Structure formats: C-alpha cells, structure tokens
Amino acid sequence: MSTPPAPIPPLRPPWTYCAHGADPTADPIGCRGIRVPGHTACLAHLSDTDRATYLASLTPGTDIDHRGTPFTQNLLDQLLSALRDPTTGKPHMGTVQLSQAQFSGTAWFDGAQFSGDARFDEVQFSDTAWFGRAQFSGDARFDGAQFSGNAWFDEVQFSGDARFDEVQFSGNARFDKVQFSGEAGFDAAQFSGTAGFGEAQFSGTVGFGEAQFSGNARFGRAQFSGDALFGGVRFAVASGLGPFVCAGVVDLSGALFEVPVMLEIAASEVRCERTRWESTATVRLRYATADLGHAVLSAPVAVTAHPVPFASSPGDTVDESVLSGCHDGVRVASIQGVDAAHLVLTDIDLTDCLFSGAFHLDQLRLEGRTVFALTPTGWNRHGVRLTRWTRRRTLVEEHHWRAQDAGQPVPPPGHTPTPRQWRPGPYHPDPARTPDPEDVAALYRQLRKAFEDGKNEPGAADFYYGECEMRRHDRTGTPKGERRLLWAYWLLSGYGLRASRAFTWLLAAMSLTVLLLMGVGLPTHDPDPATTGTLHGSKISLHTSTPDPALHDTWSKRMTWARAEKATRVAVNSVVFRSSGQNLTTAGTYIEMASRLLEPTLLALGVLAIRGRIKR
Template sequence: MCERTRWESTATVRVRYAAVDLGHAVLAAPVAVIAHPAPFHFTYSDSPVSEVLLAGAGRQPRSPDRVRVVSVQGVDAAHLVLTDIDLADCLFSGAFHLDQIRLEGRTTFAPTPIGWQRRGIRPMRFTRRRTLAEEHHWRAHIASQPIPTESAAPNPRLWRPGPHHTDPARTPDPEDVAALYRQLRKAFEDGKNEPGAADFYYGECEMRRHDTTDTTKGERRLLWGYWLLSGYGLRASRAFAWLLAAMSLTVLLLMIFGLPASVPEPATTGTLNGSKISLHTSTPDPALHGTWSQRWSWARVEKATRVAVNSVVFRSSGQNLTIVGTYIEMTSRLLVPTLLALGVLAIRGRIKR
C-alpha cells in the first residue's frame, strides 16, 4: 500500500487493520498517516462499516498492532507525519531528512528481547528500551539466529531477523544504525520530547560501541565504561548500584587498612641549654596494629562509614587515617561523587521536558 506513489498535495490517510508500505514514495507536500481509533461510518448513513472480515477485528481498537508502517525507505521524511502507528518492523534506512519526521500519539517501536540470554558461558539480559528494526536485523544476524517461518509470531526472547537475514552485505552495519538512531533522536528532541529521545540516544551509543569501522578502540572503551557504570547516563539504578558498591568497598578497605588502632597522642620533647629550654611537639603518624579480628568492630564501622559518606560531597571527615587510608579516601572522594552525578543525570534524562 502506497509504495512508489506520488503525493502532490497535502493528504491525511486514515487507516485501520493495515500494513502501510511507503517505500520510495514521493511526498511533495505534508502527508499524515493516522491509525483511526474507531470503525468507519458510511457516508450516506450513520451505521459503522462492518469489520468482521478484517484480521484482528476482535482486538482492542487502539492495540499497537492494528496499523503498521513497514517501510519509509527512500522517502523525504520532512513531509511525513505518523500518528498512533506501530513501527516495530519499519525500515528507516535510506530515508531522507529523517530528523524532521513527526511521530505523534502512541507510536511504538520493537522492544528488546525479554529474559536472560547466554553469550558463550556468560549470562546477560537486555534492558527494556525501544529499538529500530535495523538493530534487530543486525543483532539477529551476528547471533546466527534461525530464520523463523512466515506464519510464526515474533519470539519475544529473540531478536527479529530481517528480510536479508542470510546476506551480510544487505544487513545494516552498526555505523548505519547509529546514524538512524541519531536522526530519530533529534526528531524527538526537536519535538520537546527529551524522555522519548533517551532510548534513541542509548541505541546510538550501543551501535557506536559495537562499530569497529568508524569508532576508534579508545572511544569504544570509553563507551564501554560509560555503559557499564550508568547505561550511557540513562540507567539511574545501575549508577546508584555502583555508588552503593563503591561506598561499601570504601568502608571495608578503611576498616582493614585505613583506620589506625588508636588515635596518636602528641608528644613533647625538649632540651636544656644553659638557661634556655627548647621544646618540640610532634604527633606520630597513625599506625595500624593488632590482629585481624580486632579490626572488625562497630566502632570502626561507624568511623569508616562517616569517611565514606563525607566523600560523596567532597568533604574530609577529619578522621585520622593511615597512609593507605588517606589514599583510599582520596580515591573515594573522586569516584563516589562521579557515580552520584551519573545517577542524577540519568534521572534528569528521564523526566526532563
């Protein structure tokens, strides 16, 4: 439907139970494709058009699989408006001015696979986010997933293979998918939908992290660290989990190596030369003595916790520490506030308008 058509004037296409293919259509004026929420009515009467023979007629009127756009390849998207459309299988590669497309209403994209996956001997799980069909095709290709039958429903635990699943030359590369994510992210940001753009920023960073052609090894390592610590600044739970782990490790290391056995007392020494007395007061360096069992006490836990909490806001606790403990505190005062900032950044990215 609508493939290789030409639209010379403004048009609004209202459809139900349809799969719209806009591939290589020429849009000379704005064109809107809208999922109609209710049955159509006859023009000569007020009775609705029967939908008994339509596929999925028994489903809810606004279920996301009612109207699908399967391709906008080769389309000048600057004139395209999609409202309440399912874009889970839509191919965007080859579209022009994709950053100017308008996506309105309940526009849905394909989700990531659910559940735990296995890569070699390492278990892994993908965080929930909206993804493009091109990313599904690339990941299904590198995972060597089997080709499903045409009548089979998509497996929610697997990536969706593309139409050229067995041909690597026709499967999008990470650099191509990253460009698509970047343009769609800008489209959401221009529409003042910052939370909606977050998933596309995540997808862009993911593709750059996997791109071995245009992304240098150093940049990929930085992206890997950014992903690991905070999910590219979009996963607050991950950043706060690392924050809690860093503070717990700081407390543990301070109890074992950083807190002295006792507070060093100042000592004063003097010399008498004739009628003059010279006095010198010095405080010995904090030292750690005692057995391992003596280092585990609630008093030491309280002192170490105070040091760790103060490091969150770059404050010194004023606690006497050994030389090793001083370096532990310095490291904590650098790392812990960074993790806190990443967590706050992730929250802001999800609620900013």
C-alpha cells in the first residue's frame, strides 16, 4: 500500500502578515491579514484601544490596505463609519486593497465611493455582499472572489475597468442598471443562481468568456456600446437572453445552451461559430450579420429577423440609438459545417452567406422574404464580346468562382464590389480555396430541393438554372457531350426557364421558315391535274395525274404578299404540328418537316418556362 502524498503547505502571503493563531504543526501561517502600519497585528486582531486609535485617524478619501484580513459585520461597519463623508453620508475611500479578505456576515458597501483602484481579488463573502449604488472611479478587480450569498451591484458605476474573472456567485447576482464605462470582464465566472444584467450599460468591451450560468441569465434592456463576449459560456437554465442592444460584436462562439432558449439581440454582428444548441432555440435579431459557421444543432433552431424594436413590456421598447447608421435587415454570413436539417431562416438576407460544407441543405427551411445575391447588372465586355447576365438569384459561391474564373483583380481592403461585377471570395483569386463548378452545382441542387419541398416552384427555378449553369461549366464531373446538350438547352430556352428566349427563337424560326418557303418552297402556280383517257372498244380508261409543283419565277416575283401569306399559313400550322395542305416543292416539303419538328419544341419550351414561373 502506497503512502499518500503529503499535503501542499499553504502559500505565505506576499505582505507582512499578522500570523495571529499560528501553530507550527496545524497552521504555520495563522492569520493572513496585513499588519496595520505601526503595529504587529491586522485590523481584526488589534487591541480595542489600538483599533479605535487607528480608526480615528482615518478621514474620507483615505487609502486603505487590509489584504487578507478577516472582517466580521461589526468590524466592517466600524471601518466604513470612520470613512463616511459627512456631506453624503456614504463611505468614501481612495485606493482600496482588500485582496483575500474574508467577510463573515453581510458586507454592506451600499453607496460607497471608491476614488482610486479597488482590489477585491480572491475575497470571500460568506453572506450577502451589497454594493448597490457604489461608485468606482478607478479599476475594480474581483478576480477569483467567492460570493457564497447574494451579490448586489444594482446601479453601480464603474468608471474604469471592472474585472470579475473566475468569480463564483453561489447565490443570485444582480447587476441591474449598472454602468460600465471601461472594459468589463466575467471570464470563467460561475453563476449558480439568477444573474441579472437588466438595463445595464456597457461602454467598453464586456467579456463573459467561459462563464457558467447555472441559473437564469437576464440581460433585459442591457446596452453594450462596445463588444459583448460570451465565448464558451455555458447556459444551463436560461430560458431567455435579452432583449439587449450591442453597438459592436456579440460573440457567442463556443457557447453551450442546454435548455430551450429565446435570444433577442439588436447588434451590428452576432457570432455563433461552433455554438452548441442542445435544445430548441429561437434567435430573434435586428440589424445583425450572424455567423453560424460549424454550429452544432441538436434540435430545431430558428433565426428570425425581428421587424420592429424589441419591447421588454407592452409599449416599452428598447432604445436602439447606439445602432443608428447600421444597415437594415438581418444577414447570415455562413452556415458552413452546420446540419441544416435543424435550421429555419426567416426573412434573412443570404447575399453573402457561405453554404459550402453544410449538411442536409435539402432540408433547410427558408421562410418569409429570403434575399440572395443577384447576377451583375448591365452589359459587360469580355474581349470583343458584349454580354448581359440573365437576372436571377445566385449563391455567393458562384460569385466567388466566376470572379476567380474571370480574373477579376483583388479588391482593396474594405472595398465594396460594384453591382456590375461578380463578388470576389475571401480567398480570391486562389483556385484551390474557391469552390469549383461541381461543388456549386451540388449546393444549387440541394437548395433547389429545399424550395421545392416548401412548395415554392418559382423560387426553385433560379436554383435549377444555377445548377445547370455550373454543370455546363464543369469540366471535371460533367462529360463533354452533356455539356454541349446543356449549352444548346441554355441557348434555346435558358434551361426551359426563359420564356422570352424560347419565344424569340420561335419567332425567328417561323420567320426563317416563311422566307425559305417564299424563296424555294412554294411553287409558281398550284399544279392543275390533267386527265387522259384510252378507248378500248366500248370501254374508256381514264387516268388523272398532277404534275410536280414547279418554281420558275425570278427572285423578285417570289417575294410577294400573296406568297408570304401562304408561307405564313404553313409556318403557323407547323407550330401546332399540323400539315397546311399547301402544295410545296421538294425543298419546301423538307422545310416544312424541319419546322414541324423544331417549332413545336420551341413553343413547348416557352410554355414550360411560363409554367415554371407561375406554378405554386
């Protein structure tokens, strides 16, 4: 049997400490409180006379240093009474150092004013800690503090940085109507009870990195003028988060939501990269560009653009003035790596959304007014050739490939591409990191099915067009013969989706048929049948024959209105796959046969295109 390791001896504090009650065997350190200047004991272990003399020497605004000192409620009241400002009736302190102090009983700092930095690192509050309406003019540090009871910081003003890293809140923690003028950090803090940040104002960056909320987390009407960082935060009970407003970035990357939750956030950007949703969630956003890349969705999650300002109660809307100048609408920047079978997007702008790498895109639910990127506008020159792109909704991955394929220059930082160009990707012009046509065709195919399953045939039409376009340009996965068929299909009718193109070709084919018939298909005159007979005794044998239609007129006599009318009848009958019954030359017969094959096909393609646009 092995011998258990010897316990690690406690570290001696870095200050000259009291050592009251030290025992070389049981407790070699004893009291860790810093000695009062001019004495060999801390404030808690001074004699009554020496303590009274020390307290009498204090005046409002004095710096105090009682690190490691054990405070009873009575001792703390004596200290704060000695520092009380007679004009305000509240304690007034300069620089405060209370690191590793222990407070037994209620720690009452209500309305206290801290003119300098305040250090409460690793402090232990065994009961309620009350800092309501306190004012911290310098930095406030509570790193590693333990609040065994409730912690009240309502209406506190932090003019400098406020750090609560690795703090343990065993009871309720309230920061309602708090004003953070500097940075506020709650990294790795643990909230076992309800955490309330209602109507708090955050002027700098606020960090909750890897904090744990085991109770409800309320941020109703909170305002963040800087960034709000919730990276790695664990929400175990929270059923609602917000509504709150953030002028910067709300970062929920790596956060864990274990229970059903509703988030209501008005912000310029919301990051949900690798966020884990273990239950259903509704994310209501305003103004924000949301990044859902590689989020883990174990249950349905709905991301919705909220049309009006949030209201904490009927008629009481949240102030969004810090977001003035932000673009309207909610955008999603990426769902890469997401299982889209659990995702619902409502009234979302997907102009720059990256879909590549997502799973089950065919099961993605797109509701309301969904916006996608459009093709470039106007005429574009490619060498000596002018082109004009068909107006349709596209995926941004197609933009990235076409910009790379067209050799567009790298845009300068912060440059917004013009509507006349394709939108370059983040890795432009690297072909190895830009999706190729085969990849983009697969994205179009899956999203087309999502539209079709939602009974939105017109919405699916553009994605079918995009799929065919990418297959036509795919030189690796699509055989050459299939690419040529797609090219012909595109040329004649825009893949059966452009009625104007099909009817233009139909009109051109009919016009050509009329001209060819007038030129070489119609005879000069309709041939007259001739009847001949042979007399054999009392019997007569009659034989009627019609000469072949012949064309003898000059070209000037062939182009007449009468011949045009006859040719038009032949062409119109060919469109509906009927024979006109008109006498034709041999060439005219073949022209009619060709028109009866081609023109009904073009008519069918035009009708199919119209149906694809109006079908529901």
